[in-house]
Amino acid sequence: METKRFAAALVVLTLAASPAKAQDPLPSWNDGPNKQAIADFVGRVTREGSPGFVAPADRIAVFDNDGTLWSEQPIYFQFAFALDRVKALAPQHPEWKTTQPFKAVLDGDLEALAASGEKGLGELVMATHTGMTTDAFAKSVSDWVATSRHPRFKRPYTDLVYQPMLELLTHLRANGFKTYIVSGGTVDFMRVFAQRVYGIPPEQVVGTTFVTTFAMQPDGTPALTIEPKVAMIDDGPGKPVGINTFIGRRPILAFGNSDGDHQMLQWTAAGTGARLMGLVHHTDSAREWSYDRQSHIGKLDKALDEATAKQWVVVDVKRDWKVIYPFQR
Amino acid sequence: METKRFAAALVVLTLAASPAKAQDPLPSWNDGPNKQAIADFVGRVTREGSPGFVAPADRIAVFDNDGTLWSEQPIYFQFAFALDRVKALAPQHPEWKTTQPFKAVLDGDLEALAASGEKGLGELVMATHTGMTTDAFAKSVSDWVATSRHPRFKRPYTDLVYQPMLELLTHLRANGFKTYIVSGGTVDFMRVFAQRVYGIPPEQVVGTTFVTTFAMQPDGTPALTIEPKVAMIDDGPGKPVGINTFIGRRPILAFGNSDGDHQMLQWTAAGTGARLMGLVHHTDSAREWSYDRQSHIGKLDKALDEATAKQWVVVDVKRDWKVIYPFQR
Numbered sequence: 001m002e003t004k005r006f007a008a009a010l011v012v013l014t015l016a017a018s019p020a021k022a023q024d025p026l027p028s029w030n031d032g033p034n035k036q037a038i039a040d041f042v043g044r045v046t047r048e049g050s051p052g053f054v055a056p057a058d059r060i061a062v063f064d065n066d067g068t069l070w071s072e073q074p075i076y077f078q079f080a081f082a083l084d085r086v087k088a089l090a091p092q093h094p095e096w097k098t099t100q101p102f103k104a105v106l107d108g109d110l111e112a113l114a115a116s117g118e119k120g121l122g123e124l125v126m127a128t129h130t131g132m133t134t135d136a137f138a139k140s141v142s143d144w145v146a147t148s149r150h151p152r153f154k155r156p157y158t159d160l161v162y163q164p165m166l167e168l169l170t171h172l173r174a175n176g177f178k179t180y181i182v183s184g185g186t187v188d189f190m191r192v193f194a195q196r197v198y199g200i201p202p203e204q205v206v207g208t209t210f211v212t213t214f215a216m217q218p219d220g221t222p223a224l225t226i227e228p229k230v231a232m233i234d235d236g237p238g239k240p241v242g243i244n245t246f247i248g249r250r251p252i253l254a255f256g257n258s259d260g261d262h263q264m265l266q267w268t269a270a271g272t273g274a275r276l277m278g279l280v281h282h283t284d285s286a287r288e289w290s291y292d293r294q295s296h297i298g299k300l301d302k303a304l305d306e307a308t309a310k311q312w313v314v315v316d317v318k319r320d321w322k323v324i325y326p327f328q329r
Numbered sequence: 330m331e332t333k334r335f336a337a338a339l340v341v342l343t344l345a346a347s348p349a350k351a352q353d354p355l356p357s358w359n360d361g362p363n364k365q366a367i368a369d370f371v372g373r374v375t376r377e378g379s380p381g382f383v384a385p386a387d388r389i390a391v392f393d394n395d396g397t398l399w400s401e402q403p404i405y406f407q408f409a410f411a412l413d414r415v416k417a418l419a420p421q422h423p424e425w426k427t428t429q430p431f432k433a434v435l436d437g438d439l440e441a442l443a444a445s446g447e448k449g450l451g452e453l454v455m456a457t458h459t460g461m462t463t464d465a466f467a468k469s470v471s472d473w474v475a476t477s478r479h480p481r482f483k484r485p486y487t488d489l490v491y492q493p494m495l496e497l498l499t500h501l502r503a504n505g506f507k508t509y510i511v512s513g514g515t516v517d518f519m520r521v522f523a524q525r526v527y528g529i530p531p532e533q534v535v536g537t538t539f540v541t542t543f544a545m546q547p548d549g550t551p552a553l554t555i556e557p558k559v560a561m562i563d564d565g566p567g568k569p570v571g572i573n574t575f576i577g578r579r580p581i582l583a584f585g586n587s588d589g590d591h592q593m594l595q596w597t598a599a600g601t602g603a604r605l606m607g608l609v610h611h612t613d614s615a616r617e618w619s620y621d622r623q624s625h626i627g628k629l630d631k632a633l634d635e636a637t638a639k640q641w642v643v644v645d646v647k648r649d650w651k652v653i654y655p656f657q658r
Contacts, residue, residue: 057530134573178532191577201386202577203507203532209574214566214592221599222592224573231574232560237543244463244553245538245560246575248520248531263543263551270550 025171028164028322028329034278034313035320038168041276045252046175052274056176060251062206062243062264063165065183065190067257067298068280069198070161071150073289076297077157078185079121081144085128093127102127130210130228134188137226141192155327158197162280163329164321165255169198172253180251182206182243184235184260188226206246208234235260240267251275257282262303265312278313279303287324288317354500357493357651357658363607363642364649367497370605374581375504381603385505389580391535391572391593392494394512394519396586396627397609398527399490400479402618405626406486407514408450410473414457422456431456459539459557463517466555470521484656487526491609492658493650494584498527501582509580511535511571513564513589517555535575537563564589569596580604586611591632594641607642608632616653617646 029035044052045059066072075083086096086105096102101120104112113120129137150157169179181190181200187207194200211227234242240263243251254261254268257280265277281300282291292300307314315321323329358364373381374388395401404412415425415434425431430449433441442449458466479486498508510519510529516536523529540556563571569592572580583590583597586609594606610629611620621629636643644650652658 187574187577203575205577212570212573214569214596216595222569222595224569240543240551240553241541244541245516246532248516248534266545266551267543 025174026164026167028167030320030322032320034315037276037313038171038278041253041274042171042175044274054252054273058249058252059172059175059177060180060247060249061172061177061253062180062182062247062251062255062268063169064239064256064258064261064264065181065185065207067282068162068255068261069165069169069181070157071288072298073291074151074297076185077150077160078189080148080150080157081141081189082124082128084144084148085140086124089128126228129186129188130226132226134212134224134226137188138192141189145193153325158193159327160325161197162321163323163326164315165280166198166326168255169200173199177253178204180204180206180243180247182234182239182254182264184208184233184238186210206234206242208232208238237263239264243267254278255280256303258298258300259303260298262306265303265307269310269312276313277307277310278315279307280315280317283316284318284321284324286318287328290318354503355493355496357496359649359651361649363644366605366642367500367607370582370603371500371504373603383581383602387578387581388501388504388506389509389576389578390501390506390582391509391511391576391580391584391597392498393568393585393587393590393593394510394514394536396611397491397584397590398494398498398510399486400617401627402620403480403626405514406479406489407518408453409477409479409486410470410518411453411457413473413477414469415453418457455557458515458517459555461555463541463553463555466517467521470518474522482654487522488656489654490526491650492652492655493644494609495527495655497584498529502528506582507533509533509535509572509576511563511568511583511593513537513562513567515539535563535571537561537567566592568593572596583607584609585632587627587629588632589627591635594632594636598639598641605642606636606639607644608636609644609646612645613647613650613653615647616657619647 026035044050045054047053063069066076083105086102090096090106096106101113101116101124104116145156145158148157149155150160153160172179179200181194183190185207187205187209190207191202191205194205209231211229211231212224213227214222214224217223232238232242239261243264250271251268252274253276254265255278256265268275269277282289284290291298292304355364373379374383376382392398395405412434415431419425419435425435430442430445430453433445434453474485474487477486478484479489482489501508508529510523512519514536516534516538519536520531520534523534538560540558540560541553542556543551543553546552561567561571568590579600580597581603582605583594584607585594597604598606611618613619620627621633
């Protein structure tokens with residue numbers, strides 16, 4: 001009798017030690033239709049023998065980066081990197097003091113910077129991202145990641161990743177998915193931190209690329225130099241192209257947050273079998289930012305219409321996410 | 330006593346059932362310094378705590394395709410595909426009967442074909458590889474693979490893969506390596522059969538690519554169309570570029586067979602830590618083909634000099650390989 005009671009107590013203790021909450025793979029997501037849709041989808045594609053079953057090799061999940069895995073306000077973080085690099089490189093370029101758009105960056109003159117338009121922005125990107133070896137560029141990114149701070153949160157930019165999306169990435173990988181970034185940002189930039197921050201290895205980062213050239217250096221070692229010429233723009237219609245070029249399989253899950261992800265979502269949706277298309281809708285100006293149809297950054301308009309009409313997962317950040325960033329837990 | 334003798338007999342039987350030969354991961358390789366170099370390298374990088382140890386994620390192995398994983402004589406197999414496709418498509422192109430280089434292909438006039446030069450070959454490639462959706466192209470390749478026969482061996486081209494290299498691929502994967510193809514052939518072509526023939530999934534095939542465009546078709550479904558414009562040539566100096574773009578890590582093992590692989594081998598060699606660079610030297614005109622410095626296809630000259638000087642692995646097909654193709658076992 002005593003033994004039986006002891007055993008019963010043990011069962012109670014065991015259950016208490018592993019409460020339902022600890023089993024939840026998405027603890028930062030509030031319960032609701034979106035969390036349920038994700039759980040249903042993962043269950044359906046991984047249940048062997050079920051009509052929705054997908055072999056592990058075909059469980060390809062793609063994620064936009066800016067605004068989907070980390071924040072993108074008040075400016076794209078990679079553009080913040082470019083501005084910081086202009087300041088860091090200025091001593092080696094005395095001519096920048098009097099040449100736009102560099103002068104505008106050094107003077108902090110946002111109006112003049114905006115006036116330089118796309119051409120000006122392109123010049124800033126080329127001056128900070130090209131004309132050096134791949135190794136030198138990677139070092140400039142890792143130095144910046146280590147030392148720069150986001151203006152609002154006063155933290156490294158790589159702290160501003162979305163905790164709920166990190167949980168989703170981990171949950172998918174635990175269920176045999178291969179998780180990819182498919183971003184308008186450049187591959188060389190994201191690969192520096194994607195493994196550490198997202199658990200995504202370099203070979204699973206798809207993005208915009210520059211032409212690079214191979215040459216022997218004077219010391220007899222080979223180097224790859226990044227040329228000031230874009231090879232592929234991985235944005236909008238370029239995203240399904242990038243997916244086809246780099247991965248060669250159609251994803252069964254795609255997540256984005258802007259019209260730049262629209263074609264990637266359409267491409268994913270047009271495959272056969274179970275699939276999940278998702279959008280992060282930024283609705284929380286208190287904890288993050290709130291923007292969509294009118295935004296210059298991360299404009300979400302046509303994709304939102306199609307997502308709503310076709311009942312894709314549209315994450316309402318304010319309603320669906322318990323926390324935004326890992327440091328807020 | 331009887332039990333003990335029975336147990337001893339069982340041990341003997343068990344040992345007999347798994348003789349040393351069955352344990353050899355490279356049974357089609359003759360014993361010698363090359364087989365030994367491969368075994369030593371794999372042992373060194375996988376032995377935890379050894380100075381040569383490489384974490385599994387960094388065990389990237391790259392292989393050229395034509396002449397390294399399958400044969401490339403009397404013409405590159407992808408070019409045989411192009412010629413066969415011209416014949417198959419001719420009924421839809423009556424103008425080809427009188428237009429070079431198509432007329433030469435249809436007439437079997439090799440002299441006129443050669444006279445059309447690189448420009449002519451380019452036109453044949455564009456006419457058979459572009460101007461269609463990625464799905465339509467993939468279907469044309471799988472149809473060809475299923476029906477075409479190699480002129481010498483009267484077998485599907487995909488039978489002409491090297492058994493010793495298949496064993497090497499399998500052995501590397503069993504030891505935590507990720508195996509990639511890095512070929513001058515086009516990605517869209519190789520991906521159709523790479524998984525089945527080599528066990529290499531689409532996302533691990535790096536090669537020459539065409540510009541592709543995304544568009545909605547009249548029926549409302551999206552399609553990717555291959556445009557008649559090369560995006561990236563993955564040959565010679567383009568191979569380390571392709572490796573950097575697609576993989577973003579430097580390989581620790583690279584295998585090629587021609588000067589087109591030279592820079593890929595140099596790029597691999599210039600990394601730090603244990604690494605293996607290998608060349609397949611075609612020396613067996615009886616069982617396969619014999620060619621190197623003077624060959625129009627798979628010319629091996631400068632890379633052979635560097636490989637010899639630096640004591641890279643240079644496979645002598647005649648001496649090192651017990652069998653060439655799987656069907657000869």
